[in-house]
Amino acid sequence: MPVYRSIRELDWPLLIVTLALCTLGVLQIYSATLGTRWQDAWWKQIVWVVTGIAMMWVIASVDYHSLLGARVIYLYIASLVLLVITGFAGNKVFGSTRWIKIAGFTLQTSEFVKIVLILLMAKSLTDLKTEELNWKDLAKLAGFVAVPMALVMKEPDLGTALTYIPILICGVLMAGMRWKYILVITGILMVSLPIGYHFLKPYQKDRLVSFIYPDRDPKGTGFQVIQSRIAVGNGGMWGRGAKESSQTHLGFLPVPHTDFIFSSFAEEHGFVGIVVALVLYFLLIMQVVQNAQTATDRAGLYICMGVAALLLFHVLVNVGMVVGRMPITGIPLPLMSSGGSNTWSIFLMLGLVNSVRLRRFVN
C-alpha cells in the first residue's frame, strides 16, 4: 500500500514546541553569555539547531525498521569503539575526556550512544516477542546498557552514563515484567546503592553531600547548589528581566548557558517564564508519547517511549538540580542548553520519532 509521505506528514505540533524551546534557549544563551568569553555561544547554538533540524528530516525520511536489523548491532559496536577511542584520544576538558574530534567537529560521543541504545533496546525487545521478560532477557538487556555505561563512567561522566538507565528501565517496563522481578530488582538496588557510593569519585561524593547539605560548605562544593537556588529565588514571580539578573551576569551562577541555563532563565523570567517553559517541555514529551500510542508496531512504540523517557529524565534531573531538588550531575537541559552534541542527539531522536509517525499507517 503506497503511502504518501510529505513534509505535511511531519509532527508539526512537536516541531513547533521544539522550535519554541530552541528559541528560548538561544535567547537565554545570548542573555546569559553577554560580555563573557562564551558570548559567541548563541549563534553557534543557532547553527546546531538548524543543522539538527536537517538531520531530523533526514532521519525522519529513513524507515526506522531499516535501522533495526543488523545495522543496529554494527552501530552499537561502532559506538563502543568510538567510546574507547574517546577514552584514549579524546580532548580533556574540565578533567574528563568526553569529546572527540571528528571532521572538524568536537563531538561528545556518549550523547550519540543514547540513540543507538534506544534502537538496540527497541530491536532486542521486539526480537524477544514476549510479554514477560525472564532473568536471562533482563541480564542481556542490562548488559547491553552496562557496557557503554561503564565506558562513559570511566571518562568520567556520571551524568551522561546515568541517562542510559531510563532507556533500559522504560524499555523493560514497556515490554513487560513480573511484579516479583520489579520488587527483587528494587530491593537489590536499595542495598547496592550505599555500596556503590564508595566507588564514586571524591568530587561525585562531594556533589551528593552538598546536594543534601548545601550549607555545609557554602564556598566549596555547595556553592553551585546555593547560587542556583539564589538565582531561581531572585527571579521571583515576574523575573528580573533579561540582562538584569545579577546572579547570572556577575558570574555567581556556574555555566549559566549550559547545565545551569534554567537557573538563569528562572532568574530573568521568574515563575511565569518557568511555567511557560515547563509547559512546553510537558507538551514535547506528551507529543512524543502520543506518537508512541499511534505507532504502527511495537518497535516504533519502544523507540518513542525510549525518547520520551530520556527527555523526561533529562528535564527532571537538570531542572531538579536547578531548584536544588536533585544532585548536581552535569547533564544538559534538552534543546535549551548550549552545546552541539546534545542538540544534535535530541534532534536525531526527534527524527526517529517522526520516522515512526510517518509510518504509522503502514500495514
Added chain:
Amino acid sequence: MAVTENDHRQADEVLPERFSRDASKALSGKIAIFQYLTVAVFVFLVSAFWKLQVQNPDVYSEAAERNRIKSTPILAPRGKILDRDGRVIVDNKASYSLLLNRDQIKPEHLPAIAEALQLDYGELAGKIHRMGANPQIIIKDQVSRDDIAWIESHRDLDTYPEMQLIQAWRRQYPQDGLAAHVMGYVGEISESELNSPQFLDYHQGDIIGKDGLERQYDQTLRGEDGQQRVLVDNMGHEREMENAQDAVPGKDLRTTLDLDLQAVAELAMEGKRGAVVALDPRSGEVLAMVSRPSYDPNKFTGRISKNDWNEIANDPYKPLMDRAIQAELAPGSTFKPFTALAGLETGVIDDQTEFHCPGGASFYGHYFACWRQKQGGHGKISLHRGIAQSCDVYFYNVANRLGIDRLAQYAELAGFGHKTGIDLPNERESTMPSTKWKMRMFRQKWYAGETISVGIGQGAITVSPLQLAAAEGGLAVGGNWYQPHLVKTPSPKLLRAGHLNSQNVQDVIYGMYGVVNEGGTGRFAALPGIKVCGKTGTAQLASNQLLKGTKLGQTMKDNAWFVGFAPEEAPEIVVVALFENGEHGDRASWIVRDVLKAYFDKKAREAKAPWQSARIQPFVPRELFNPPAPEVQQ
C-alpha cells in the same frame, strides 16, 4: 523530501514478520502510567519553583543582593574650624584608611596583617570582636605609602581579600598645641559614649569630637557619611560603582577667636604654666584662650595609640587640663575691685573713705598682714590708692564692714561662684563662699573672721581665668555681664545687668587705671597712647595651708594673676593671664600687655589700611557705656 517509493518497497521487503502490528492494548495502560508519571514530575518541578520564587522570594533576592553588592562608607569630612576672620585653624587632610570586610575576614589572616602594618595583634583582634555589628571595620588610619603598596599587592583573592582602602580625612590641628584645649580633638566613639542617650544616632566606630569645640559642636562639624555600592562578581572583582548616598560634609565652624591674638598669647605663655583669656566684654566673644602646658592634638586624630595616650595622660603637669576653664584657684588681689564695688554700692564706703595701713590689722583676734608689711604698710590710704597699690588692709576693712553675704551678692552678680556657661565641655564650677554656701557644704556657721581674707580674694574663693575675665569685663563695661562664647552668635546674650551706679563703677575703674598708669603694681602692662586698666593678683595656692611644712609646699610659689582691659573710656578687650607659680602678679602683667598691644596694633593697622586686613567683617565699635537698656535674659 518525501521518502521515495523505492526506499519504501525496500523497507517493506526487509520487514520481518515480527514487525507486524500486534495488540498494543496491554501497552496503552503502561503508556498511561508513563503519562501520569510525567505529570507528577512536572508538578513536582513547578511546586519547587513556586516554593523558591513565589513563597519567599525576599530571602533569595536579599541573598542575591548580598552576593553582588559590597557597600563601603564614603567618609564625610568634618567641618573646618575658622577664626573670626575666616582663617583656618583646624583643617582636614586627605588620607587613606584601611578597613576589613567582615564577611571575608579569616582569623588566620590577622596575625600577618597586623605584623605587616605594625598593628598590635591583640588590639586588632579585640576590635574586630567588639565591632561585631559592623560590616566593615577600619583598622588603620593614615596609611603610609609603604603600607598602601603592601595592601595593594596583598588584597587579591588568594591572599587577604578582606582588606580595602578607603579615602579618609585626617584632622589637622595647629602645630605646637596652639589653641589645643579650645579646639579639642576627635577620636573613636567609646563604649560608654555609645551607651549614653546623647549619642543615640552614632554608631560603633564613628569618629566624634572628644573635647573642646570638636565635642561641643560635634553635631555641626560632623558630616554624614555616604555609602558607595560596589558591584562585585564572583571573583570579588569590582565591576561598577555607584554612589548610593553622597557624603554630606560637616559645616564649618566660625569661632570668635582671633588667630593673631591667640598666637601672641601662646608665645607669651611659652614655657610657663597657666592660662590666658581675652574677651570682648561688650559681647562676651572670646578672642583668645590659651592653656599651658599644651599637647599635640594631631596625635589624637582618629585612633590614638596606647603609648601616646599614656604619655599625655600621665604627665604630672596635666597638659590635657584646660586651665582657662578648669583651674580653680584663688583670684588673689584681682578680686579687690569687686570688694570695692560692693563697698561703694552698699554704701559702707564712699570714694573718700580712707583707712590706715600700718602693714597689717587685727580682726576677731587674728592678725592679717598687708603685702607691704615689711616696708611698713601704706599708711593713710584712699580707695583710689587702695586699688592702685593693692593695699590689703584697705580691703580687709571694706570686707569687714560688708560682711560675707553682701560681698557674695555682688561677687555673684559678677559671675563668681558659677559656671560662665561658655560653649565648651567640662567647665568647672568655682566657689564663692557665703553663709549659705558654708551651711550647705559644711553644715557650719560662717565666722565673721573668714570674711576678711575673702575680701582680698583668698580663703575659700576660687575662680577660673575665664570666669575672672568675664567678671572683670562686665565690670569694665559698666556692670553688664555678657555670656562668654567661642562661636559667633547673631547677638550677644546679656546674662546679668547690674544696674549699678555708674559713678561707683567709674571709681573702681579709675583705681584700676592707677594700677597700671600711676606706678601701681601693674605698671608693666602700660601701653603708650592707650589707657590700660588692670589689677595684679598674687594668690597663695588654695591648698597652701595643707602644704605648709612639706617639701613640696616650700617649692610651690604663689600664682601670679593679672587682669587688664582697655581703653579705659570704652573697654573693648579684657585679658586675664594666670601664671602658675609666677610669684607676683606683675610677672603676669607682661603677658597681658603683649596681648593688648597685639590687639591695638592690629586695630591701628586695619584702620590705616583696611584693604590689607584679613578681617572679613569690619569691626564695628559699639558705644557700650550707654547701652540701649539691654534686656536681661532669663
